Amino acid sequence: MSELLGNLLVAQSGGPTSVINASVAGVITEAGHHGCIEEIYGGLNGILGILNEELIDINDEQASSIKGLRYTPAAALGTCRYKIDFKKKPEKAAQDMDRLFEVFQAHNIRYFFYAGGNDSQDTAHKIHLEAQKRGYDMRVMGVPKTIDNDLPCTDHCPGYGSVIKYNCATVTEVGLDVGSMATDDGSCCIIEVMGRAAGWIAAGTVLAKQGDPARPPHIILLPEIAFDEERFLARVRETVAAHKYCIVVCGEGLKNAAGEEIGADKTRLDAFGHAVLAGASEKLKEIVQGKLNLKTRTVLLGYAQRAAAHFASQTDSDEAFACGVEAVRSAVGGKSGFMPKIVRVSSNPYKWTIGLEDLANIANVEHFIPKDWISDDGFLPNEKFVEYAAPLVVGEVKVPTQGGLPQYVTLARVPVEKKLGARG
Amino acid sequence: MSELLGNLLVAQSGGPTSVINASVAGVITEAGHHGCIEEIYGGLNGILGILNEELIDINDEQASSIKGLRYTPAAALGTCRYKIDFKKKPEKAAQDMDRLFEVFQAHNIRYFFYAGGNDSQDTAHKIHLEAQKRGYDMRVMGVPKTIDNDLPCTDHCPGYGSVIKYNCATVTEVGLDVGSMATDDGSCCIIEVMGRAAGWIAAGTVLAKQGDPARPPHIILLPEIAFDEERFLARVRETVAAHKYCIVVCGEGLKNAAGEEIGADKTRLDAFGHAVLAGASEKLKEIVQGKLNLKTRTVLLGYAQRAAAHFASQTDSDEAFACGVEAVRSAVGGKSGFMPKIVRVSSNPYKWTIGLEDLANIANVEHFIPKDWISDDGFLPNEKFVEYAAPLVVGEVKVPTQGGLPQYVTLARVPVEKKLGARG
Numbered sequence: 080m081s082e083l084l085g086n087l088l089v090a091q092s093g094g095p096t097s098v099i100n101a102s103v104a105g106v107i108t109e110a111g112h113h114g115c116i117e118e119i120y121g122g123l124n125g126i127l128g129i130l131n132e133e134l135i136d137i138n139d140e141q142a143s144s145i146k147g148l149r150y151t152p153a154a155a156l157g158t159c160r161y162k163i164d165f166k167k168k169p170e171k172a173a174q175d176m177d178r179l180f181e182v183f184q185a186h187n188i189r190y191f192f193y194a195g196g197n198d199s200q201d202t203a204h205k206i207h208l209e210a211q212k213r214g215y216d217m218r219v220m221g222v223p224k225t226i227d228n229d230l231p232c233t234d235h236c237p238g239y240g241s242v243i244k245y246n247c248a249t250v251t252e253v254g255l256d257v258g259s260m261a262t263d264d265g266s267c268c269i270i271e272v273m274g275r276a277a278g279w280i281a282a283g284t285v286l287a288k289q290g291d292p293a294r295p296p297h298i299i300l301l302p303e304i305a306f307d308e309e310r311f312l313a314r315v316r317e318t319v320a321a322h323k324y325c326i327v328v329c330g331e332g333l334k335n336a337a338g339e340e341i342g343a344d345k346t347r348l349d350a351f352g353h354a355v356l357a358g359a360s361e362k363l364k365e366i367v368q369g370k371l372n373l374k375t376r377t378v379l380l381g382y383a384q385r386a387a388a389h390f391a392s393q394t395d396s397d398e399a400f401a402c403g404v405e406a407v408r409s410a411v412g413g414k415s416g417f418m419p420k421i422v423r424v425s426s427n428p429y430k431w432t433i434g435l436e437d438l439a440n441i442a443n444v445e446h447f448i449p450k451d452w453i454s455d456d457g458f459l460p461n462e463k464f465v466e467y468a469a470p471l472v473v474g475e476v477k478v479p480t481q482g483g484l485p486q487y488v489t490l491a492r493v494p495v496e497k498k499l500g501a502r503g
Numbered sequence: 504m505s506e507l508l509g510n511l512l513v514a515q516s517g518g519p520t521s522v523i524n525a526s527v528a529g530v531i532t533e534a535g536h537h538g539c540i541e542e543i544y545g546g547l548n549g550i551l552g553i554l555n556e557e558l559i560d561i562n563d564e565q566a567s568s569i570k571g572l573r574y575t576p577a578a579a580l581g582t583c584r585y586k587i588d589f590k591k592k593p594e595k596a597a598q599d600m601d602r603l604f605e606v607f608q609a610h611n612i613r614y615f616f617y618a619g620g621n622d623s624q625d626t627a628h629k630i631h632l633e634a635q636k637r638g639y640d641m642r643v644m645g646v647p648k649t650i651d652n653d654l655p656c657t658d659h660c661p662g663y664g665s666v667i668k669y670n671c672a673t674v675t676e677v678g679l680d681v682g683s684m685a686t687d688d689g690s691c692c693i694i695e696v697m698g699r700a701a702g703w704i705a706a707g708t709v710l711a712k713q714g715d716p717a718r719p720p721h722i723i724l725l726p727e728i729a730f731d732e733e734r735f736l737a738r739v740r741e742t743v744a745a746h747k748y749c750i751v752v753c754g755e756g757l758k759n760a761a762g763e764e765i766g767a768d769k770t771r772l773d774a775f776g777h778a779v780l781a782g783a784s785e786k787l788k789e790i791v792q793g794k795l796n797l798k799t800r801t802v803l804l805g806y807a808q809r810a811a812a813h814f815a816s817q818t819d820s821d822e823a824f825a826c827g828v829e830a831v832r833s834a835v836g837g838k839s840g841f842m843p844k845i846v847r848v849s850s851n852p853y854k855w856t857i858g859l860e861d862l863a864n865i866a867n868v869e870h871f872i873p874k875d876w877i878s879d880d881g882f883l884p885n886e887k888f889v890e891y892a893a894p895l896v897v898g899e900v901k902v903p904t905q906g907g908l909p910q911y912v913t914l915a916r917v918p919v920e921k922k923l924g925a926r927g
Binding site: 091094095124127151152153154155156157158159244247248249251252253255256257258259260261262268270286287289361376377378379380381382383385386387388389390392393394469472473474475480482483484485487 | 515518519548551575576577578579580581582583668671672673675676677679680681682683684685686692694710711713785800801802803804805806807809810811812813814816817818893896897898899904906907908909911
């Protein structure tokens with residue numbers, strides 16, 4: 080494979096994580112080792128910014144900032160949820176593609192890296208195919224990222240280990256709190272975590288039990304398993320009888336037997352008569368308090384969980400960085416249309432390596448928890464899941480603090496001079 | 504003052520914090536240095552457990568467990584919200600007092616330490632007065648604790664520094680996340696924190712700005728200041744125009760001009776026709792989305808914030824420990840009916856010492872944020888507040904981890920043999 084000379088463009092897409100910047104740091108760091116890569120650019124807000132020719136010059140960033148990306152959460156380059164949708168909007172999609180390649184060409188982009196989840200891998204795949212079609216010599220690589228852990232082919236996704244590590248600490252701490260408050264009346268706490276379709280995040284909190292059945296979480300409600308109110312209430316009652324309190328973790332997308340999200344209860348109306356989307360935890364609280372007369376509080380971690388770099392997993396951060404590094408190495412080596420994936424060599428001791436997967440196998444495929452990794456009653460992941468997830472939370476990312484507060488980096492974002500007119 | 508020989512009893516009361524166990528560790532550690540203190544007992548679940556003669560023998564705990572209390576959140580001895588109420592239930596209160604002193608006498612308790620907030624200090628004060636009345640020689644000390652920071656006389660309360668430190672990290676991290684997602688449409692996130700009457704916790708998140716007006720939080724809504732929807736929406740609009748996103752922190756007890764909590768909206772009904780208490784953040788989300796058509800998410804930290812020992816303040820933990828130590832020293836020195844308080848010597852550099860305050864001045868008095876510590880528009884605490892709060896979050900408590908998860912201690916709780924019959 081002949082050496083391809085030119086500039087590199089890296090961008091981020093979709094919901095941020097604690098370690099998506101670590102992947103960008105991996106791309107940038109590795110790119111510096113290859114003479115064929117001339118300039119290193121960042122695209123602001125994913126392809127949305129690239130369409131607007133909003134590129135920044137990474138060479139103008141301080142070295143300490145690039146290093147700092149390894150512990151800084153969220154998307155330092157900005158992100159977007161913009162989709163190039165040939166099915167629904169073929170004309171717009173064709174225009175967007177034309178514009179993207181105008182930008183690539185104007186800035187001699189020959190290496191393009193897109194860090195993101197399912198949709199973003201789909202976009203990367205389309206750009207790869209388009210480059211081939213147009214005969215534009217460019218190496219395109221997806222870089223995996225998603226707290227949801229629902230990308231196929233990779234053992235797990237960068238971002239996942241950190242979100243479950245933080246959520247486990249939260250479950251343990253809230254459990255100690257609620258447990259110490261529980262008198263003979265008992266009490267219950269519902270912790271709602273992210274995950275609308277796949278329950279990987281909720282399931283991951285099982286690690287907080289650390290092998291002790293008495294420890295929280297006592298019940299984990301996965302979006303994949305239809306919520307059964309009677310069975311749930313019976314389990315809460317049993318748990319309170321045994322331990323005087325009950326910690327429930329639920330995925331935000333928890334659904335009833337009809338497949339409707341339980342948080343989207345049509346019977347709750349706001350002042351304007353619109354259905355109130357109060358969330359799964361509020362709905363569960365209503366049920367537990369109403370039916371069991373049990374004092375119940377809720378915790379809704381929301382964005383806090385996917386941004387909690389102050390307690391991120393070092394393993395996760397290292398893997399995210401390694402995915403960025405491998406993307407560059409593979410691209411320089413001549414590959415295009417692939418995504419680095421994490422390959423598990425062994426669980427105990429935990430050993431991993433980075434492989435490559437064709438983007439055609441990744442895009443728009445969702446990966447769910449295997450059925451035999453969940454207990455028969457559906458309330459807790461079993462030892463197979465624990466073996467899988469336990470290594471992913473090991474190690475703590477060191478975040479510098481000043482005055483007791485985390486010091487994350489922000490990029491200087493020096494713009495690359497525009498060469499094109501405004502987007503049509 | 505003659506030396507008083509006898510046993511020590513320590514108990515915890517009210518909502519737990521990240522560092523209330525550090526105070527207990529201070530009591531226990533210091534007690535070991537005084538020969539006049541014979542046995543060291545813990546009372547389970549505050550006076551509720553003491554009434555039931557549920558005492559544990561601290562000498563049967565491992566030394567490592569006592570050390571571990573310095574980084575373990577929640578109430579290791581269990582807690583309660585039980586009140587001895589002479590006003591509303593004089594007969595019951597008198598019975599309870601009789602029983603308490605039966606227990607004290609049966610176990611030769613001569614030193615009693617009660618760690619808690621306003622109500623608990625009131626209880627300690629009543630027990631102190633009762634001991635005097637009965638001529639029962641016992642030294643009673645309150646030990647301050649409350650994330651709400653609303654105890655009078657003390658510069659601040661153990662527990663407060665840790666809750667605002669964690670909340671600041673969360674605000675910073677969520678801010679980076681939401682900021683990186685914000686495209687031209689802008690977006691908003693409402694973070695609801697504890698504080699039903701006093702806004703100390705919400706106010707404390709101003710430290711996350713680290714002096715930069717552009718940084719989150721952009722708006723802080725305190726329960727002390729009546730919520731004005733129009734002014735709030737105008738400020739959200741301005742913030743999004745300037746920064747493309749807006750992070751709002753609100754205290755859970757946010758009230759409207761009529762003094763009603765805005766989360767307790769009577770127009771929202773559940774399936775049974777009962778008002779839905781969805782919380783302040785959900786109500787604010789409804790307002791922002793409805794009136795500004797701005798994508799809005801919420802974070803409800805709930806118990807997670809007061810139990811987040813994995814990012815607790817070392818300053819806070821040290822002060823909590825010192826309060827426990829001082830309580831014992833003062834009691835051994837002959838004092839009773841007091842509470843150690845934190846006295847600020849200087850803010851910069853931060854220097855503090857421990858003083859003593861008469862419980863009569865503490866019990867049932869609430870301490871609010873001085874009006875001149877809040878900006879004229881009421882949306883942000885000012886530099887006076889920052890000077891006050893900044894030192895309280897300094898330093899990180901080191902929590903041991905195993906497999907990447909925090910390892911907190913639980914006490915063995917070896918019961919002290921009961922000497923009385925069951926409570927009447």
